[in-house]
Amino acid sequence: MADDEKAHKQVAAAPAPSSGLAVSVSDPVINPGLAPHRKRMTDKDPAAMKRAARTVYTLFYLSAAASIWAVAAYLIFPIESGLVADIRRNNLFIGLGIAAALLAIGIAAIHWSKAVMADTEYIEERHSTRGSENTRAAAVQVFVDANEESGFGRRTMVRNSLFVALAASVLPGITLFRGLAPHSSPEHPNAGDPVYLLKHTMWEEGTRLAHDPTGKPIRAADLTLGSAVHVIPEPLATLSHHDGYLEEKAKAIVLLMRLLPEQLNESEDRKDWSYDGIVAYSKVCTHVGCPVALYEQQTHHLLCPCHQSQFDVTNAAAVIFGPAARPLPQLPITVDDEGYLVARSDFTEPVGPSFWERH
Incomplete structure (x- = not known):
């Protein structure tokens, strides 16, 4: 026991390990001052x-x-x-x-x-509070x-x-x-009018709905329940980039979905805008124009991935969440004699964000 106590005292008395830096608390830090100025x-x-x-x-x-x-x-x-x-x-x-x-x-x-x-180097002394008039001067x-x-x-x-x-x-x-900005030309005199451009797309009565980007027409019987299909007007597939393919597609892109007919809450004036539970809405978000391309099959919600606006397909694509200000425009559709889905008309309102409207 005596040996253990003696060893413990020796350890306690041993000097602390040195870091190699000699520091003296009694010596003040000397201001080195500025180096001699060297003229340029x-x-x-x-x-x-x-x-x-x-x-x-x-x-x-x-x-x-x-x-x-x-x-x-x-x-x-x-x-x-x-x-x-x-x-x-x-x-x-x-x-x-x-x-x-x-x-x-x-x-x-x-x-x-x-x-x-x-x-020229100079030293500016700090002051603790707002100065006097002399200081301000x-x-x-x-x-x-x-x-x-x-x-x-x-x-x-x-x-x-x-x-x-x-x-x-x-x-x-x-x-x-x-x-x-849009550009007008002799062939397209209204191309410089933003109201005309946004209110009129390639959709018109009898235009077949086609797969994007192949342009293959879509039969109503081929759409399964719960499906969502990216759609363009059939004539768009024949346009070249020089003829304005991208510009027309940006306005006319549509998302086509099939629900049970009884799941759709349609107003009287829109009951003939769908066909057997099949509805078509513009893909251009009414917030800032991003493509609304995500469809939740169970909730029947459309989601814009840019700013998370959500639209309820069962209630005329009404906004249920996010910054979008109005519902997605609906494309009125029906079928032709061969069973292909066709447009009843163009959109009845301008597509895209509300700030694109110029009325």
Whole structure:
């Protein structure tokens, strides 16, 4: 027992292991101060300063030229043809123009700050609360001094070239919005009218419902209970991309489902819009236009995967959850003499999000 106590005391008296760092709490931390200031070449040579300023505003003007080139490329290489080569050239040259414009602005700004702006270190003491009027006046003076040090007000070429570059940099983005607008032509005089475009699709009386994308017509007898089929107008399959295949498909896509007839709660004016429990609704979500392509067979709910809007197929595709503002437009359907499903008419309301409507 005595030996154990002696060993325990020796361990307790042993010094703690050292980390290898010698720390003295009595010695204060010495402020190393600032390193001696080294003047830049532009500070010592006025000619170097002029060259640096010339480089800065030249880069700003190059940025403006690149932005203008991006706009010109949008016009020179139009994508309306639908040809892959035209689309590639359009993306390539517009992208190069925008990239060059932003890169030139960035390089010019960095070179301006490193070579032209004042290069003086200073220490600004903190204050704990809002300062006095003298302090506020001093704050204003800081902006005056910053303007003087940066040369923003004095170096007019640098300042004006920056304004030109920044103003020109937004032009490509504004120009690209033009591609989102509809284009009219002698063959399609109403193509520039958004109300007409959204209210009229390829569906018309007698148009057969066809599988997407094969274009094979659909017989009512072939649809099983609980099935959901992606549908396009039969004539759409004959269109090429040059003839507006994607544009027409974006408006006319439909989801076709078969339920028990007694499961449908139809209003009197829509009882003939379905056929033997088969209903057709637009796939374009009324929130922001995503494809409503998920069908829950047991609940008869349609789900938009983008923002989780849900529509009840048994109750005229009414919104039951999510941000969508109105039900999905229903396509009136029936069958022809051969048993194929056909449209009774076009949609009776504009397809897509509510904000697309222009009435």
